[in-house]
Amino acid sequence: MSKIRVRLLGGFEVWAGERQVAGFESQKVRALLAYLVCNRRRAFSRDHLAGMLWPERDGDTARHALRQAVYNLRSKLPDAGAALLQVTNAEIGFVPRADLWLDVEAFEESLRMGSGRTVDPHHLSAAVQLYRGEFMAGFFVKDSPDFEDWMVTEQVRLRDATVEALHHLIESYSRRGEYRFGAHYARRLVAVEPLLEEAHRELMRLCALAGQRSRALTQYEELSRLLREELGVEPLKETRQLYQSILSEAAREEIVADPEEPVGPMVPLVGRSGAYVRLLEGWSQALAGKAHLTVVTGERGIGKTRLIKTFLDVATAKQTCGVLKGRCYELSPLQAYRPFVEVLRGALAEAAEGSGQVLGLVPQEVLEDLARLVPELRDLRPDLPQPAPLAGRDRLFVSLRRFLESLCRSGDPLILFLDDLHLADRDTLDLLAFLVSKLAGPIWIVAAFRPDEEMEDDHPLGQILHRAEEAGSLTRLELEPLVLPMLAEIAESLVGEDQAAELAGFLMQKAAGLPLAVNELVDYLWDEGILVAQEAGLWKVGRVLREIEVPEDLDELIRLRIRRLPNSTRRLASLAAILGQTFEVQLLQEAADEHVKVVEIGLEILLKRWLIRQFAYFWTDGRGDEAPMAVWAQGGRRGSFEFAHNRTRKAIYGELNPLRRQAMHAQVAAALEKLRGDRDCEALAYHYTVANQWEKALPHLRRSFERALAVGAEDAAQRYCDQSIEGLSRLAAAARSEVAAERWREERDALRERAAKLWP
Template identity: 30%
Template sequence: MPPVARGGTLHGGRSRPPVAVPASTTVSAPRATIGGVPRWDERPLVGRDGELATLVAAVDRAAAGRGAAVLVAGDAGVGKSRLLDELAVRAAGRGLRVLTGHCVDLGDVGLPYLPFVDLLRPVAAELGDGAAGLFTARARAAGEPEVPDLGSPVAALRPPVDDGRLQLFEAVAAALTGLAAERPLLVVLEDLHWADRSSRDLLRYLLARLADEPVAVVASYRSDDLHRRHPLRPLLAELVRLPGVERLDLGPLPDAAVEELVRGLAGAVPDRTVEDVVARAEGNAFYAEELLAAGLAGETLPLALTDVLLARVEQLGPAAQQVLRVAAVAGRRVRHELVAAVGGLSPADLERALAEAVHSHLLVVSPDGAYRFRHALLREAVLADLLPGERVRLHAAVAAHLAAVPGAGTAAERAHHLQESNDLAGALTASLEAADEAGRVGAPAEQLQHLERALALWPAVPDAAGRAGRSQPVLLLDTAAAARRGGELHRAVALLRAAQDVLGPDGERELRARVHYTLAQALARVEDQDSALRETTAAMALVPAQPPSPVRTWAAATHARACFEVGRREEAAAAAEEALAAADALGLDSAWADVAVSLARSRGGEGLAARLEEALARARRAGDPDVEMRVLFNLAIVAYEDGAAEETLRWSDAGLARARELGVEWSFYAAELRHLGVLSRYVLGDWDGSLALADQLARVPEMAAHVRAAGLLVQVGRGDPAAAARTAWARGLVRRLGAHALLLVSAAGAELELAAWAPDPAAALTTARTAAARLEELWGAERIVVVRLAVTALAPVADAAASARLTGDAAAEREWVAGGGELVALARAAVADHERVVGEYGVEAAAWLARLAAETARLAGRAMPELWSAAVAAFGYGHVYEQARSRWRLAEALVAAGDREAAVGPLRSAAETARALGAAPLLAAVTALARRARLELPGAGRVVPAEAVFTPRETEVLALLARGRTNRQIGSELYISEKTASVHVSNILAKLGAGSRTEAVAVAATRGLLPTG
């Protein structure tokens, strides 16, 4: 029996898991001193498709001759101006004239009619002396007296007497309807919250007056500026009751849209910076831009943004400002009782202050009665404005209140306030309590955060060990365990190395051994197998085998795994047998289960699943989530290697449900189960489910990034335009992480699929070579996944060789055949090493090897339908997409072999699958083959015969072009002059829209227009 009964997967690699805007709309300008600052003038519009559609619909109604109006509400910075800019572009593209007016904050007394002066000034400048006629034509037609001096918009909007406003309003209406009579009109009014009373009255009149005219009016205002007595409030209530007027609320952008905005502004931004900006901006586009610029400059909260935020705070009275200061120190949410206890205000003053803060839209009342800041950055700005002494005093007062009132706050809140008030000992104790609370509710990320806070406080607290009830190395071990549960493997390694430093060479031997084998487990999962073996060897040397002990048992179990990883099988088997015997003697079910998995996977054979299920029962009995997740993963991967994708899905879904129940969704093996869930759904043809699972959570640890990257196969397979950017993200992360083999496989696989459909054979060759070399470094003989990567790259290379063969370019053909031969050699070397060291390979590898044989024949120009039939059968184990892709190639081979009738069946089947999956590139390729071969394919359109495109003589010339003939040779063979041959060639290029003779042949071949004789 071979050392391992099955080989690895070709998506997962190994049999065990690898380890692994226009400038005018922007408030702030970029700083000249910041390197790499984004181009704000190229700000993309993101996350507003629905809102834009509503506005465009209003424009379309105006274009159809009906009036429409939309009142756009949103907080400052949420993206109103950018949205209206885009609307103006869309409206202009639809043939509308766009007029824009801006309101300006000029205090209590503004300039009357300023926004209308602003929007009509360009009209007056354009019309010159004809402007007066525009303003009076409609009035005269209605029998009304002529309005004097309306050639200037400023004069037109300054009524001579109060009772002349109706005449004035009608004159403006006449101007707009006159303009709209020439072509439909879009009127944009920005910042209506600053509009003067006269402008508000005129807007009311126009919306009623223009209801039947081809005019769309879109007005924006800041909803957060509308306090209870704001003069715009009653007008809005009145306007929305008018026919044709609707209100559009712009809420915060989704996190995904903010991320897209940030990456669109500056493509090379580090992922951590993007995550920080997304979290802090809370959907506000302006805040995101400012935070991005600040992050690139190394700032925390930008000064310009702080000033903008504090300007609104400074408009409040002293008591309301004090309430905001207390609330800022207390947290994002604060109860009334806490403000009352800490704020130092009388009940009456407190009520008035809170009312002022709420009515000014700085605080918001939550459904549970708590107050919260409207935006987290407002709280940050208030905090930054506090004097140091005031901040410490307030934190101390809040901490005292939380301690004195049962249930007033959590341990995490107390820890924060105690630390900020310089009570470090109390903060240490509270942080450990908070960590325990987080652990009990299954929140490893928060548990890690609290434990790391305790570690940071440790040196400053004299009796830290007594307060913690454990030594510093033990606390480091506990913190590393939380890091592992949260998927932060590199952090766990750093914490365990710190524990070794604290213990030193003279530390307690069993504790040192425990740190060594725990570090080995973490190192193995970040692809450092040699270091893991060194750590397990050190652990084994520290603790004797007799009498059996839990530490020695786990050291032996971990040593067995490390030895199996590097091929030291005899030593691994001896350590495993020792660990099994000791685990039985001591009743250590979790250690027994862990060793049983290692032995079962190394020995393989019949009954493997039954042995793994026994290990699962023991792991659950022991209550060890890490070992339980490992067993569940191995049950899933065994099914995947057997080609049982549905069974894989059953185990991966069950494992993920259990991981959620235990609160370890991003621990190592839980992430691998999610990865298998993504892949098995992809294989089974559930592409929507695959992509949804890959993108289910907003944030993932970097060591689990391959889960999200695995969704790229669906995006590329569907021709999603976003796939290229997401592939670039994965490629950049591969470069940064270095030893994350699964992420490398996902990124390289997506790049190769993109290159195959582009087509870009040169990029495919480069990517495959680089990935194969790196996988050999990381996985050695277990790199059988290289077969899939090499075959995927071989497809566009074989296409390039076929194209060169078609056009008679012998040099190019030799170049591509040589490149393809290199890919074939890479695949065969990976298979040979796998068979030599690991043993048999599974059904997935067999399917890709069948396709390798077929692609190799195609590279050499041999149409061998029997090889493609074998590939179709091999992928019949359940890989829906690859079977369809092989059917397409089978049909192509049958056509090339002259059996066009036999090609219809596989071609239609491939088309049906491509439509069901939404695989647009494959469907396009299938359709192109049907047209080229002149086969009827449902949904592919009518087959156009060559004689419907070319004259008989042009058909003859095209046939000779395909053989690489020059104009002189064409003329000689057809008994025409060289000049006449040149004219025919030019006509052919024009009909095909081709820029060269080679391109013309390729296009004709794709469209099925090449002569077959």
């Protein structure tokens, strides 16, 4: 920590260590300090300073006043200002390399790092956190017009820079579909520029996108009042049309305006500058036209996914490119090549939205093969003929390679983001190995996984990395826990200077540098009313932190937060955990058999507590009107969501009584069949199996077995075969008659014979 810290954004504060420096004898002494510290790379003549601050006095009197001001400064700064002030008979200035931190300098450096060739939300959010208010807000110096002119010029310059940064952040989070984050920065923009109608309109749009229609309507009323009182005008036609679009949907339901509860604390991403550089190395290879693999590793909760998503915001901000994402899951249905199926579905979702000519770039024979993996492709291309049986999976692998390469035909690079690869099955890793060795062109595969201590050199994932490294197409990046200075940066961004040390020490003791634990602890403090919202996006610690008892185990902390939710919301969260890491609201509502309003309120609470977030299959570009506002205004229940972290979902799932868990899996399976028939046979097989309803599970296990065989996914096929044999054995053992038992045994034996032929 610097010896002296000066804060001029939002007021005037000088700190020496943990002590705020006071006792400056006048506003002109403070003005002198502010002017010198903001220009500390140069020294000023005594005549210039005296004339600027005491223009009403004659030369000798003004210079005497300056000497008195310098004396007062020296008497209040540590060590009589010897290490800070540089004073001669002719000039006065700050020592250029003095141990001094100035918020304006930190603000401008964060802006510089976040506003280069590509926009970097990580650094821009740090800049916005530093902007606590107008430069030297509320400061006035009598009879010093030159100083006033300089101060006003700085106020306008820094305010304009903040407005531009906020616009970039709003656009970035809108593009990623994280509308609640976008709304947070839109509120900051409204606070900085309350008469900027565009800011109010953007806040309305983002609130509607986030399902907060009543808040969007309330924002319009606030804007109307403000414009009438301050300018005597009404909102623009564009703003009125947006209001009517939201209102037309809201009028169909009973809307009760919610109180203006702030969004929970947003923990900034810190301590990852070196990781950014390593990610940039891999991305640069793709920009140069070479396929490249980058792997981000680290323990559970270290922040792999957040880092990659933040970097992808940077990469896509100014560079036109495609981003497709896929993920591996635990406690979920087994599906052949699942992350790559998600990649394909993302591309199809983008095509269905009309935001790209995806399918027009791909040869028909390739689409015919890919329809084996994603049958819904035929909804977009009903002209595709039924494919002949595969002689081997090599053709399917080649077709996927050709599909991905065709997306780069226009010259724009493609990013594949594969998450949680340590959970991948053998079939998925075989396909990944093929793509890593065969893909050509500007394609960047960025993958995250948690290394297994038992992962041997002959593990398929280890072999993929080894071969890529030998080929010179691999970048490795391992994330480490956060250390105290990084936690201090987080703490200061949340609670400001005076409480930062206490909060940082608390986080260090309880979270041990794990970013997920830091987030959960901060959210817990907010849940409990210990972190209280203040102005300018800051928070205040309302109790002595060392007196607060918090579970040592992170999973127990998550469960404690869940237990504090209302009963209906807790039941909804449990059912969502049964559905999976990602879940569709329509299916959740059907399985819960609750009124739509109960579901919507529950989702709103989970969103506010940062336990879930909105989910989109593809990386949106955030430009233009992606859908009519009437669709935006339909609220959160119309889309898909995901748990904020897979550990959150596991903690909720693990809390359930085993018998209750089985019953809820049966609920989900019944809802799934009602909504989609037997189309999602893998999901139905999974839920009925976990529900211990083997007779219902069996037809879906058989179909899943055949589907896996049809695409050459032998690992998945063997597992479905084994599960089917187990189910048949259980049914035979539980049969009420010998005839039924014999039928199940005969079917089991026939399946065993087939398995012996398939895998001798």
